[in-house]
Amino acid sequence: ADGNGAAATRRKVAIVGAGLVGSLAALNFARMGHEVQLYEYREDIRQAQLVQGRSINLALSQRGRKALAAVGLEQQVLATAIPMRGRMLHNVKGRTSIVLYDPCNNQCLYSVGRKQLNELLLNACDAFPNIQCHFEHKLISANIREARMQFKLGTERQAEEQLISVAADLIVGCDGAFSALRQQLVRQPGFNYSQEYIGTGYLELCIPAKDNEFQMPPNYLHIWPRDSFMMIALPNQDKSFTVTLSMPFELFGQLQTQQQLLDFFRTHYVDALPLIGEQQLIKDFFKSRPQHLMSVKCKPYHYMDKALILGDAAHAMVPYYGQGMNAGMEDLTLLSSILNQELPLDVALEQFTESRWQDAHAICDLAMYNYVEMRDLTKRWSFRCRKWLDTTLFRFFPNHWVPLYNSVSFTSMPYSQCIANRQWQDQLLGKVLSGTIVLSSLLAAGAIYVRRFR
Ligand code: FAD
CATH class of the missing domain: 3.50.50.60 (FAD/NAD(P)-binding domain)
Incomplete structure (x- = not known):
């Protein structure tokens, strides 16, 4: 040297x-x-x-x-x-479903x-x-x-x-x-x-431990996707969860009274409300202002x-x-x-x-x-289908088909290459999909022709 x-x-x-x-x-x-x-x-x-x-x-x-x-x-x-093996999605009725991050290799995030x-x-x-x-x-x-x-x-x-x-x-x-x-x-x-500020702010709440136990399964990143807003929760070592509520500032502005806040949670986060506790929610929500991002x-x-x-x-x-x-x-x-x-x-x-x-x-x-994916797409069927397709292809071609989330979170692939990879995958799937549509249309047309002129 x-x-x-x-x-x-x-x-x-x-x-x-x-x-x-x-x-x-x-x-x-x-x-x-x-x-x-x-x-x-x-x-x-x-x-x-x-x-x-x-x-x-x-x-x-x-x-x-x-x-x-x-x-x-x-x-x-x-x-x-604390390992988090996948997303646990909570719907408006409080029902949950799991989307694992990596069913093939069991890789996980750590809280x-x-x-x-x-x-x-x-x-x-x-x-x-x-x-x-x-x-x-x-x-x-x-x-x-x-x-x-x-x-x-x-x-x-x-x-x-x-x-x-x-x-x-x-x-x-x-x-x-x-x-x-x-x-x-x-x-x-x-x-x-x-620099760009987004129109969404965030505020932290807490789901405390109960009888020294977690109140929800700990090995997941919990998500309550609600289109234009959402809530997530990550587990803590003391068996509580830190809950992050992300919403447009106008929506935060509409929650001025305790009653409005409780009604909002009863409508959108019905399963989370009893876990946070009504009084604790009121205290934590009004204690601080939503933070900018x-x-x-x-x-x-x-x-x-x-x-x-x-x-x-x-x-x-x-x-x-x-x-x-x-x-x-x-x-x-x-x-x-x-x-x-x-x-x-x-x-x-x-x-x-x-x-x-x-x-x-x-x-x-x-x-x-x-x-956008977290607050909106995760609850769509198209997202779940794509996730299933990605996981299946990843299972069969682990060196060639690494889904975007996995390449970002579980590899050191340069971030720009993760995006290029996804674009290549989208193009290929697009071609396969349009090819399948053209082929099925041709087959259907052929079947009609044969029936009519036989
Ligand atoms: P900071 O953590 O901001 O540290 C900067 C330090 O510099 C501070 O200690 C500050 O006091 C000090 N400082 C500031 N100004 C001065 C000054 N003038 N003189 C001397 N000292 C100064 N990232 C993840 O990877 N995973 C996550 O799950 C995740 N979740 C997040 C959730 C939220 C709500 C937010 C807001 C961020 C999250 N992040 C996450 C991002 C992560 O917090 C930051 O990227 C990370 O903290 C950046 O570390 P840093 O050391 O660069 O900056």
């Missing part, structure tokens, strides 16, 4: 954001021998009583597992995760607690002498040409403002969908950026050899494919493999952008599509 190689030179790497991607990034850079400073805006999650923000549990799949395995943590994570996973990653960081964590450090500005940063210290509650200035060789922004580092990149000529696409992900963004900072997406964290972790699998090639750092980061952007944009698009 030459002295300029990306991994060979020991660099001072500042990682901004100690969430799921930031703490995993710290482990990756530390394992390459770099000196890592990890800055996080919030207090140490391991000491926090209440963690504000997003979903309590997440679906971990192949790409996240692979990235965790690379730092030796996969088995530790899976040991406490993991965000806090537990983040804690495990931070504990792993503590074991590295070359990682230093700095909590309650909020990045407020950065000069990316010189890799200089300014942080505000302390919590929002503190009246006094203390600012510090820090320099590094490389700044890695893992600071989420509203990334402060990305805001600096946006100012650079040639940086393309788009947005999708971010941008390019490039780097500036020279000075700055890089990863995870939601680079590609935030709506949560309906359960891939945001998985994709963010996969960024690190790709980045590490490029950095290990010992290229000059600016070339390596350029290669990262070029190898990643199409796939990152593709998963943002897929996540949008899956919202």
Whole structure:
């Protein structure tokens, strides 16, 4: 390796954001021998009583597992995760049906607690002498040409403002969908950026454990699809379920009183209402406002050899494919493999952008599509027929016919190739279907002709 190689030179790497991607990034850079400073805006999650923000549990799949395995943590994570083997669909009458994710190979998603996973990653960081964590450090500005940063210290509650200035060789922004580092990149000529808010908001509810048992079968991702809105539930280790209600904001706006809320649940979620409990539903629903969801696409992900963004900072997406964290972790699998090639750092980061952007944009698009599939298509017969056909073909041709959901969730096939694969499958099925229709019409016409003129 030459002295300029990306991994060979020991660099001072500042990682901004100690969430799921930031703490995993710290482990990756530390394992390459770099000196890592990890800055996080919030207090140490391991000491926090209440963690504000997003979903309590997440679906971990192949790409996240692979990235965790690379730092030796996969088995530790899976040991406490809850396998989800398929979707359990709840209809308006409260009847359920199951659609397995992978009846051929029994692959499944894993429900993991965000806090537990983040804690495990931070504990792993503590074991590295070359990682230093700095909590309650909020990045407020950065000069990316010189890799200089300014942080505000302390919590929002503190009246006094203390600012510090820090320099590094490389700044890695893992600071989420509203990334402060990305805001600096946006100012650079040639940086393309788009964001889209969807008209749907989400709110978290809870189905508690009863007599220390789950109130629904735990090994499924539960879905209540209702055309333009839906509810999902993922199991937690304490035998509760975290329930996410997704609806257009106008619909949230129509539920102003307790009576309206209960009537709405009695109409649409009749089986879930007694499990959540009426009083608990009222309390949780009116306690918080529905959260917004947005999708971010941008390019490039780097500036020279000075700055890089990863995870939601680079590609935030709506949560309906359960891939945001998985994709963010996969960024690190790709980045590490490029950095290990010992290229000059600016070339390596350029290669990262070029190898990643199409796939990152593709998963943002897929996540949008899956919202429609989950809330609407899952309950249609056409969806079930297609699912059956996909599963049957997958069983007979496992190397040639991998259904879209399986390729996204259970393989590391580049996301853009997953889409291309699906398009090829759609075209083939379309041709077979039209061929069958033409053939049957010809046969029918032939039969009529023979009968008439015999
Ligand atoms: P974040 O998790 O947002 O972490 C960013 C960190 O940076 C935070 O700790 C934050 O405090 C810190 N920070 C922010 N600004 C600053 C600053 N200025 N200075 C210092 N620190 C800063 N993904 C899945 O793979 N599977 C799922 O099932 C799934 N479900 C989801 C459900 C919901 C409702 C939502 C909203 C998302 C879901 N996701 C899921 C997506 C997933 O949560 C994100 O993709 C993932 O958290 C991204 O990790 P990150 O580390 O990039 O960003």
